[in-house]
Amino acid sequence: MWRYSTPLLFFAGLVILFIFGLKIDPGKVPSPLIGKPAPAFEVSTVNNPTIFLNSNDIKGQVSLVNIWASWCAACLEEHPLLVEINNTFNLPIYGINYKDNRNNAIKWLKSHGNPYRKSAFDEEGKIGIEYGVYGVPETFILDKEGIIRYKHIGPIDAVDIEKTILPMINQLSSIP
Amino acid sequence: MKFYFLLLLLSPMFVFAKDSPVQFENNMHALLYDEIIDEIRCLVCQNQSLADSNAPLAQDLRKEIIEMIRTDKNENEIKSFLVDRYGDFVLYRPPVQTNTWLLWAGPFIFLLLGISIAVFLIRKQTKENIEAIKND
Numbered sequence: 001m002w003r004y005s006t007p008l009l010f011f012a013g014l015v016i017l018f019i020f021g022l023k024i025d026p027g028k029v030p031s032p033l034i035g036k037p038a039p040a041f042e043v044s045t046v047n048n049p050t051i052f053l054n055s056n057d058i059k060g061q062v063s064l065v066n067i068w069a070s071w072c073a074a075c076l077e078e079h080p081l082l083v084e085i086n087n088t089f090n091l092p093i094y095g096i097n098y099k100d101n102r103n104n105a106i107k108w109l110k111s112h113g114n115p116y117r118k119s120a121f122d123e124e125g126k127i128g129i130e131y132g133v134y135g136v137p138e139t140f141i142l143d144k145e146g147i148i149r150y151k152h153i154g155p156i157d158a159v160d161i162e163k164t165i166l167p168m169i170n171q172l173s174s175i176p
Numbered sequence: 177m178k179f180y181f182l183l184l185l186l187s188p189m190f191v192f193a194k195d196s197p198v199q200f201e202n203n204m205h206a207l208l209y210d211e212i213i214d215e216i217r218c219l220v221c222q223n224q225s226l227a228d229s230n231a232p233l234a235q236d237l238r239k240e241i242i243e244m245i246r247t248d249k250n251e252n253e254i255k256s257f258l259v260d261r262y263g264d265f266v267l268y269r270p271p272v273q274t275n276t277w278l279l280w281a282g283p284f285i286f287l288l289l290g291i292s293i294a295v296f297l298i299r300k301q302t303k304e305n306i307e308a309i310k311n312d
Contacts, residue, residue: 026222027222029219029262029263029265030263031263032260032261032262032263032264033260033261099232124236125232125233125236128236129236129237129240129261130261131261132261132262132263133233134219134220134233135219135220
């Protein structure tokens with residue numbers, strides 16, 4: 001009896017492992033920055049080179065930090081949702097314009113809408129490196145103290161917003 | 177004709193994709209640079225190292241590493257700079273720690289398991305054979 005059922009049990013175990021393994025997306029690497037203060041920076045904003053965005057400006061309120069670029073097709077995909085969040089909720093969204101051309105970025109915001117309080121102009125991708133960005137778009141949730149609480153890699157969709165992002169924001173906002 | 181065709185097949189061997197050679201004043205710096213970019217994974221194309229990859233992020237990180245080496249940062253400082261931002265996943269040789277001990281010990285555990293099963297089966301068979309001979 002055992003002689004035949006042992007290999008079968010082993011096989012069943014492997015199948016279960018594979019099913020779980022297939023659901024893991026190796027493209028999504030957990031960020032070591034979660035629970036750590038968001039990186040500090042001060043650079044000019046996309047729309048106005050004489051106005052600066054300092055990372056300290058992002059503190060004080062739960063906020064989203066969204067890494068975007070006009071050359072990034074997936075950014076366009078999620079963009080209407082960010083515009084909608086900005087119109088519906090009192091949630092500041094800050095942009096980090098990653099390795100872009102200023103004119104293209106300004107044009108892009110004009111034609112697709114600008115949901116950002118301010119967008120940092122990260123021409124050389126230095127802030128991107130500080131944030132550990134490797135696949136634009138990326139979206140971070142920062143708490144009131146400016147600590148990174150969540151990272152989303154790739155475009156966000158309506159389900160992500162409803163199931164993950166909004167509940168998290170509500171929870172973080174309720175902490176005094 | 178055949179000969180030239182074979183020669184043609186060999187031609188890719190003479191093509192090397194190397195980044196524009198990086199100039200370091202110090203030979204140790206050059207060695208360190210080569211060593212580090214070979215051991216760091218490019219997160220954009222995950223099965224390539226920073227040395228192999230031509231993704232824009234890999235280029236930027238190489239630039240960052242060059243700057244750090246020029247300012248006399250050592251291997252550990254550079255690696256922890258990258259790990260702090262991108263996680264242990266950027267290291268092709270992850271450190272032995274609580275969440276990786278299974279990864280490192282796993283092969284040896286399975287080896288021991290295999291050996292013990294083999295020993296058990298062989299002993300059992302030998303015993304059966306001896307008994308079979310006795311009964312004969």
